[in-house]
Amino acid sequence: MVTLKEIAAAVGVSSATVSRVLNYDTTLSISTRKRQAIIETAEALNYSTPRSRNRANQQQGLTKVALVHFLAPERELVDPYYVAMRLGIERRCAALKIETVKVYHTDARPAANLLQDASGTIVIGRHDEEETEWLRHHSRQIVFADHVPPDDDIDSVSADLWSAMEKLLAALSQRGYRRIAYIGWGDRRAQAFVHWMTAAGWFDDRLFRSGDNTEEGGYRLTRELLADRRPFDAIVTFNDSMAIGAYRAIHERGLAIPADIGVASFNDISVAQFLNPPLTTVHLPAEEIGEAAIELLLERVGGRDLAKQITLASKLVWRASTRQPVEK
The missing domain is CATH 1.10.260 (434 Repressor (Amino-terminal Domain))
Incomplete structure (x- = not known):
């Protein structure tokens, strides 16, 4: 040497x-x-520097990664956000010559040997406490992507959904929106919505609907809101797929976006900019989450003991589905 x-x-x-x-x-x-x-x-x-030599040793220790997805294959394909996250993982692994094995959600648990044969496991999305413990038991090293388990000794990387929702609502209020509806799952962004709107004195539980986070789910829930005749001037959707469904329901009623109802969402998938009108959305760093998950696995294989929980920033992308800020 x-x-x-x-x-x-x-x-x-x-x-x-x-x-x-x-x-x-x-x-x-x-x-x-x-x-x-x-x-x-x-x-x-x-x-080569000691850091470079250590990096090489880490890569030698991480030869195969199991990707455990909370979605079934057909569900993942209709959600570009999770496709981008998986591609981020796979591209990083390809660059490092690390083999990947995909394990999608089914009614039964995956074969334990798929995890045991891998050097490490990346778990994409939310899994309940029992599933998390089972995955930990059968994995050599484990990192969660897009979900933060309650255990302090598990590595994870995710976007700050609470902060992202607060920033979005504050910006919508600057554009004059007050009666804001929400459709989607009850995760951190939904919790932040309720908290922020309640503090502002604007929360109306009749404008808060939970359901399937798909285009069809967005269409159905928006139709329910419109049929209820409870007035609202903006709607925030869990993801861009739901926003596409919301567009369809709003247009069917002969309403205009954003003149009658503003629409804002999360993820910033590629089609968001091509909707009519282009969709205002929160860009969540899906590919970067996947890449960071691989880096955490490399560190674990390299001997790191202290758990890391990495939070990546989001970015508001303003387009024509919401009106301009109110001039003071």
Whole structure:
């Protein structure tokens, strides 16, 4: 293994200088020519930093990853958000030459050997306490993507849905919306909706509907809201697929978006920008969640003991399905 001392001797500088150059110390005062000579000598001698060597060891320890999905294959295909998350995982694994095995949701639990034969497991989406414990028992290392289990010793990576909903509602209020409906599952974004709207004094439980998070679910729940004749000027949907269904129900009633009802959603799937009108939505970093999950597995295989729970930021993407902010 090549040492810093050998590189220093070849170039005619100190080992400390070599170390600072290879660690990209911008405060080091050294000529461009000398810096280049150090880098080129290190490359010629195939030198790798301790961090690089540790990274290589991690990759050698992670050879196969089992992807356990909370959705069935046909359900995943109609939700581009989860497709993007899986592709983020698979692309990162392909770049690192790590084999992946997909395990989709069925009525029965997967064969335990699928997890036991893998170096690590990434669990996509929400699983209940019993399922989580079973997955942990049969996995060598485990990371949850898009879900944070209550256990303090489990790695996870997700978006901050509570903060995202609060930012969305605050921005909608700046655009003059007050009577805001919600359709979708009762996860963190739904809880944040109830909390924020209640604090603002605007929450109406008749404008809060739970149901299937699909296009058809969005269509059905929006039709129920419109049939109830409880007035609302905006609707927030659990995801963009539900928003597409909401569009259909609103247009069927002869109403205009956003003149009569504004629509905002979550995920920012590719078709959101092509709807009529283009959909205002919260961009959730699906691919980045998948990539970060692989990084956590690599760290675990490398010997990290302390659990990490990573939260990635979201971004509001304003389009024509909501009106402009009210000028003061």
